[in-house]
Amino acid sequence: MRIILVWVILAACLLLPVDVIQIVAALVLFTFFPGWVMCHLFDPGEENLVTYLVYGVGFMTILVYYSGFLVYWYIPAAISLCCALFLEKRRVPLPRISRSTFLLGGCIIFMITYLYPWRKFIAFYLPGDEMKLHLLFIQSILETHALPSSYAPLYPEISHIGHPLGFHGMTALLSGVSSASPITASTIFGLFMGALGCVSVYLLGKTLFSEKIGCAAAFSFAFFSFLSHQLGASGTYVILAGITLQVAAASTLVCANLHRDRAHYVLAGIMCAACFSTDLTSSIPLALFFLFYLVFNPSLYPVLASFTLFSIPQLARFSLSTPTDLEKRFLEEWFHQNLIGTPAELQTVLFSLGPLLVLFALLQLPLEGHKIFTPRHREMGESVEKEQPHPRICISHGYRNQPIIILCIYWISFSVPLLVGYLVPFWHTLDLTLLFRMSVIPLAVLSGSFLVRLHEHMRNIWIFIGLVVLCAVIHQSDPFLTLSQSGPTVTEDSLSAYRWIEENTPPGTMFCNFLSHGDSSTWIPAAAGRRIFLPSHLYYHGDNAMSRLHLAERFTDAAVLNRIPDSSFSYDILAKYGISYVYIDEKSPVEKSAFIDSSLYSLEFHEGTVYIFSLTDEVPSCTPIQYQPGKEVWCGRKSFFHFPNLPSGTLLVINYRDEGVGNVDVEINGTYVGTLYRFNTSHHFFAVFVFEDTQNLTVSVLPYENTFEIEYLVVYECLSS
Numbered sequence: 001m002r003i004i005l006v007w008v009i010l011a012a013c014l015l016l017p018v019d020v021i022q023i024v025a026a027l028v029l030f031t032f033f034p035g036w037v038m039c040h041l042f043d044p045g046e047e048n049l050v051t052y053l054v055y056g057v058g059f060m061t062i063l064v065y066y067s068g069f070l071v072y073w074y075i076p077a078a079i080s081l082c083c084a085l086f087l088e089k090r091r092v093p094l095p096r097i098s099r100s101t102f103l104l105g106g107c108i109i110f111m112i113t114y115l116y117p118w119r120k121f122i123a124f125y126l127p128g129d130e131m132k133l134h135l136l137f138i139q140s141i142l143e144t145h146a147l148p149s150s151y152a153p154l155y156p157e158i159s160h161i162g163h164p165l166g167f168h169g170m171t172a173l174l175s176g177v178s179s180a181s182p183i184t185a186s187t188i189f190g191l192f193m194g195a196l197g198c199v200s201v202y203l204l205g206k207t208l209f210s211e212k213i214g215c216a217a218a219f220s221f222a223f224f225s226f227l228s229h230q231l232g233a234s235g236t237y238v239i240l241a242g243i244t245l246q247v248a249a250a251s252t253l254v255c256a257n258l259h260r261d262r263a264h265y266v267l268a269g270i271m272c273a274a275c276f277s278t279d280l281t282s283s284i285p286l287a288l289f290f291l292f293y294l295v296f297n298p299s300l301y302p303v304l305a306s307f308t309l310f311s312i313p314q315l316a317r318f319s320l321s322t323p324t325d326l327e328k329r330f331l332e333e334w335f336h337q338n339l340i341g342t343p344a345e346l347q348t349v350l351f352s353l354g355p356l357l358v359l360f361a362l363l364q365l366p367l368e369g370h371k372i373f374t375p376r377h378r379e380m381g382e383s384v385e386k387e388q389p390h391p392r393i394c395i396s397h398g399y400r401n402q403p404i405i406i407l408c409i410y411w412i413s414f415s416v417p418l419l420v421g422y423l424v425p426f427w428h429t430l431d432l433t434l435l436f437r438m439s440v441i442p443l444a445v446l447s448g449s450f451l452v453r454l455h456e457h458m459r460n461i462w463i464f465i466g467l468v469v470l471c472a473v474i475h476q477s478d479p480f481l482t483l484s485q486s487g488p489t490v491t492e493d494s495l496s497a498y499r500w501i502e503e504n505t506p507p508g509t510m511f512c513n514f515l516s517h518g519d520s521s522t523w524i525p526a527a528a529g530r531r532i533f534l535p536s537h538l539y540y541h542g543d544n545a546m547s548r549l550h551l552a553e554r555f556t557d558a559a560v561l562n563r564i565p566d567s568s569f570s571y572d573i574l575a576k577y578g579i580s581y582v583y584i585d586e587k588s589p590v591e592k593s594a595f596i597d598s599s600l601y602s603l604e605f606h607e608g609t610v611y612i613f614s615l616t617d618e619v620p621s622c623t624p625i626q627y628q629p630g631k632e633v634w635c636g637r638k639s640f641f642h643f644p645n646l647p648s649g650t651l652l653v654i655n656y657r658d659e660g661v662g663n664v665d666v667e668i669n670g671t672y673v674g675t676l677y678r679f680n681t682s683h684h685f686f687a688v689f690v691f692e693d694t695q696n697l698t699v700s701v702l703p704y705e706n707t708f709e710i711e712y713l714v715v716y717e718c719l720s721s
Helices: 002-013 019-042 049-066 074-089 099-115 130-144 166-177 182-195 197-208 211-223 227-233 237-259 262-276 280-296 298-310 312-317 325-338 343-353 355-372 403-420 425-429 432-437 440-458 461-477 492-504 520-528 551-563 568-576
Strands: 510-512 579-584 601-607 610-615 622-629 639-643 651-657 664-668 671-676 684-690 697-703 708-718
Touching: 002 019, 002 074, 019 049, 019 074, 019 166, 019 182, 019 262, 049 074, 049 099, 049 166, 049 197, 049 237, 049 262, 049 312, 099 182, 099 197, 099 211, 099 227, 099 461, 130 166, 130 182, 130 237, 130 520, 166 182, 166 237, 182 197, 182 227, 182 237, 182 520, 197 211, 197 237, 197 403, 197 440, 211 440, 211 461, 227 237, 237 262, 237 280, 237 298, 237 440, 262 280, 262 298, 280 298, 280 403, 280 432, 298 312, 325 432, 343 355, 343 432, 355 403, 355 440, 355 461, 403 432, 403 440, 440 461, 492 520, 492 601, 492 610, 551 568, 551 684, 568 579, 622 639, 639 708, 651 697, 664 684, 671 684, 697 708
Parallel strands: 510 579
Antiparallel strands: 579 610, 601 610, 622 708, 639 697, 651 684, 651 708, 664 671, 664 697
């Protein structure tokens, strides 16, 4: 009854009124026992209890999709209980706690220390802007207990979801079983999945070499690699979860090829399907590795059938939105910005992988290459073989029996997208640099092999203690300046504002904010369930979000609101979008005095640097003073418009047609006042510029690409309210 007793203790922890304890207990309860059963049935040679968590997460991710219309926490709880009863009936002994378990536990704890900016901790709010989009889906699952098919209810304009929802479903289960908010649940689950990455690397190293090398590979991944730190610093927890499942799936593929039995085929299919159901970015290298590996090992075709079986719900929902012309333009621009185009950029990317990791991997690479040409009977005498390592792969297949070949195939799967990206426009939709940086995984295995060899030759514990201290200093202080320093964009003042919004505004209320990223206003949809004018997913290159939310029009209107918020032009824009409130914090690019002193706005909330204004009907008046017809302005040539003998006037309005691409610089009386951005939408837009009161006004316009069509210009006099 010891297994049932453990299950009861974990279930009892769910009753404790502490969010962190509830979520961690639910995580272990939902994943440990199913993972234990999977290892017992499919991989009986694996006895390390932390690996049960990885397999359990893979199983629960598949379960979320198969119960896509019944996402209730008691379903995984019941399955976990059934697994515990099954293990008890089989009289399976409790897993032993070995030295490798302690080492992996230390790696997990160390990774948790840098996967979240604890020095800037605020109520488990995530750093960066990545998770703000995913939290919309998590909230929808909590409300409907089903996987969503659109961005409703907050943004029903976007009727397509191209991102897998396995991570979101798991987070919703954790939030539902506890009293924690989706934000807290997603952060803790993200830390959990990111830290389990070292366990997946351990599985890969153990499968290819030996348990000792697997432990050293996990150590290298946790301490030497910067990839997880960089993704954690930007709150990219979904990709971290995908990487964890990707490496575990690659390990099960190699193991399936080794054993070639039905159990391992099923296990590999489950883990591959779990990765595909979590993150597409991480799934692409896994798919390439599977295809390349399949060429050398045709016997793995049953894994493909197993993967298809366990991916049926995801495949049924899977669809890719065709990028519009607007999105293609941004995708190509971002692609060229992120592409490794010079040796200096390549050096920066390689350095960001982790200097020690790359160094140790390169030192080990010649030794592994030498083994390829070493006869089998000579290998048996080497020191690494004395530890009875995990059996090699494809023993009877010549050169294919070398783990270094498999690691090379794995590394190629991260490099091919970057090379193909120069030729195939489809790859513009991917972050190819991120895919290449995932090559830290095979590098970590090579580094682990080097550390084992170093330990055998030197046996000096102080060297490894020094490495641990050095890596701890690097990750906590970042002396190489390779890591992102972003933290949560919320403050205690903004948390109070979110509570006020929830209590004093009805659902569906629209707020005007002035930045689409990097400030506390973009948390309003996730934290308070209200719409905002510039959501964080406005620039999301997927699901046609840019076109559905009319990026060009919102961007142009936002420029007007930034320049002159106290005017009839701003009132018309706010009314067009149905905006009832304006949210301002310390990062907003507007002067708070323009709102405080205006009759158009009424202060409703103020705490610290956060202000919330409601919109009134007292609109400041603007009177046209002088008009000039427009004309076509050739690119690369500055064109002038003169307004002589102005009796008054402080505002210039340029009405233009959004044709072509390229920026347009505007000067007033020889002074630069702003830039117009074109999106080639063929729509009619206008831009406003404030100037000092003068009798003679000269406006110059300089387009840098394509002809710029100005329809007309008007000078207004706006009376302050």
